[in-house]
Amino acid sequence: MPDAPGLELIRGEIERDCPGAVLATSFDRAQAALIVDPARVLDVLRWLKDQPGQRYDFLSSLHAADYLPAQPRFAVHYELINRDRVERIRVKAMLEDAPPAGQGHGLPEIDSCVELFPTADAQEREVFDFFGIVFRGHPNLTRILMPDDYVGWPQRRDFPVGGEPVTFTYNEARYD
Amino acid sequence: MTEATVDREREIMTVNVGPHHPATHGVLRLVVDLEGEIVRELRPVIGYVHTGIEKSCEDKSYWKVIPFVERMDYVSYFFQMEAFCGAVERLIDLEIPPRARYLRTLFLELNRIHSHLVWLGTTALDLGAISMLWYCFRERDKILDLFEMATGQRMHTRYFQVGGVIEDIPLGFEAKCRAFAEEMPIRVSQYQDLLDRNEVFLSRTKGTGIVSRERLLELGVTGPLLRAAGDPWDLRKAFDYLAYPEVEFKIPVGTVGDNYDRYRVRVAEMVESARIVVQCLDALPEGPFIADDRKYVLPPRSELSTSMESLIHHFKLVTEGFRVDPSEVYYSIESPRGELGCFVVADGSAKPARVHFRDPSFVNLQAFREMAVDSYVADMIASLGMLDPILGGVDR
Numbered sequence: 001m002p003d004a005p006g007l008e009l010i011r012g013e014i015e016r017d018c019p020g021a022v023l024a025t026s027f028d029r030a031q032a033a034l035i036v037d038p039a040r041v042l043d044v045l046r047w048l049k050d051q052p053g054q055r056y057d058f059l060s061s062l063h064a065a066d067y068l069p070a071q072p073r074f075a076v077h078y079e080l081i082n083r084d085r086v087e088r089i090r091v092k093a094m095l096e097d098a099p100p101a102g103q104g105h106g107l108p109e110i111d112s113c114v115e116l117f118p119t120a121d122a123q124e125r126e127v128f129d130f131f132g133i134v135f136r137g138h139p140n141l142t143r144i145l146m147p148d149d150y151v152g153w154p155q156r157r158d159f160p161v162g163g164e165p166v167t168f169t170y171n172e173a174r175y176d
Numbered sequence: 177m178t179e180a181t182v183d184r185e186r187e188i189m190t191v192n193v194g195p196h197h198p199a200t201h202g203v204l205r206l207v208v209d210l211e212g213e214i215v216r217e218l219r220p221v222i223g224y225v226h227t228g229i230e231k232s233c234e235d236k237s238y239w240k241v242i243p244f245v246e247r248m249d250y251v252s253y254f255f256q257m258e259a260f261c262g263a264v265e266r267l268i269d270l271e272i273p274p275r276a277r278y279l280r281t282l283f284l285e286l287n288r289i290h291s292h293l294v295w296l297g298t299t300a301l302d303l304g305a306i307s308m309l310w311y312c313f314r315e316r317d318k319i320l321d322l323f324e325m326a327t328g329q330r331m332h333t334r335y336f337q338v339g340g341v342i343e344d345i346p347l348g349f350e351a352k353c354r355a356f357a358e359e360m361p362i363r364v365s366q367y368q369d370l371l372d373r374n375e376v377f378l379s380r381t382k383g384t385g386i387v388s389r390e391r392l393l394e395l396g397v398t399g400p401l402l403r404a405a406g407d408p409w410d411l412r413k414a415f416d417y418l419a420y421p422e423v424e425f426k427i428p429v430g431t432v433g434d435n436y437d438r439y440r441v442r443v444a445e446m447v448e449s450a451r452i453v454v455q456c457l458d459a460l461p462e463g464p465f466i467a468d469d470r471k472y473v474l475p476p477r478s479e480l481s482t483s484m485e486s487l488i489h490h491f492k493l494v495t496e497g498f499r500v501d502p503s504e505v506y507y508s509i510e511s512p513r514g515e516l517g518c519f520v521v522a523d524g525s526a527k528p529a530r531v532h533f534r535d536p537s538f539v540n541l542q543a544f545r546e547m548a549v550d551s552y553v554a555d556m557i558a559s560l561g562m563l564d565p566i567l568g569g570v571d572r
Binding site for chain 1: 235397503517521541542
């Protein structure tokens, strides 16, 4: 982990190259996190991955969380590792619920990082599947664990537990 | 379009493998485009055993989540428990006593041997070496006996608790465990005698399923698959957790990263794990096996009939559970399949607001297409076995 001053140094350097991309930092439970502008998340990830002397080039996990009732409501977390220095850093992009009604599909959007980290492919699909967060530019953004014809975003906090009718017919037609 | 390509197109046949086929090691479905016997395209279809465990965890108090997460990757249940309990301990800033650290390390390494034995038995079975299954499951049964002796259960033991382990190891466990750990390297060399000079096994594994180290890193692959490609990346060495900094062990690596290297790396890891088990038994510190913080840890049962305080603590913990201040933690450990991460969000209540597992099988499965495309369909089965996905962990 970078320590708290180390995290501020990284923030300062990113601020120099991509002004305004990092909104805040958090250093909690010995874990360093950069809270970034969701529109600029790729800039920050690319900087962390390619900047000489940083090289956080291994994406170990990508996941999301729903902080309802807080606003902005969703967050996508990127857990990066610098394997030379053996340090972890978390990049966190907070997302508003959805664009105003009547525009697009009514789901929150963020840029896909599959180009930078091919490992994100399945994990972004999982986040889409469970939270309904759309990753712009993902090559194949479909449901991965839930049935293809499933309606709803089950890991959202306002999605109830239980009462689910079980069907086994969803994938009959797909690969015929 | 030339005539030749038309003919070629016509020869492509799409075959559905699974989801219920013994060689898929679980409920995995593969949609395979074959040209003759050559795999040209491959789409894994997953989700058949998705049971919404992560969602169910949000409805349970912290200590009731433990048996749920155990059932994700049902072959390495101790690792799931450690990932979750470790994450919660970091959230509440609770240090576990030295004896608990050693006991956890001991059981994790026994579980690693157990997991690799299941892998070796079933994968060798796929490759036609049926006798391996019986030998591997003989040793696996001894490990399950040890688990039963210490925890009362053979699988899904619920042995790790937030703060330590649920109870101390019983009398006689140490001798039995030591006997097993000293026998294990001999057994491993017997497996190697059966396989290492077996012409069929060698020709099926050598040079098949190669993916370069750089590509594996891009795909986020960790664990024995990455180490077989020559990258000594092991979270046990990289990050300090439990008793791993205090025990001595080596990280086996491969050279070319084919299926044979994957086999060699895992077999060598079993020997290293047996060494760690012996060292843990040697260095096992005396003292409590669970932290003494009554806000988070159940009081000893003997106190309940004499101490009102203990009874209140017990009642509060069992009915409501403990509350955790709003925060979030990502804690990852080296499971038999790679980096097993657990991400927990606390919102101040007695139930986690989010529990997410970064399952190594789920991520590693992305490399399967590149391991299998343009190889024989028989090698695809071998590569799948060497990938060692556990579908309970993939689907959660």
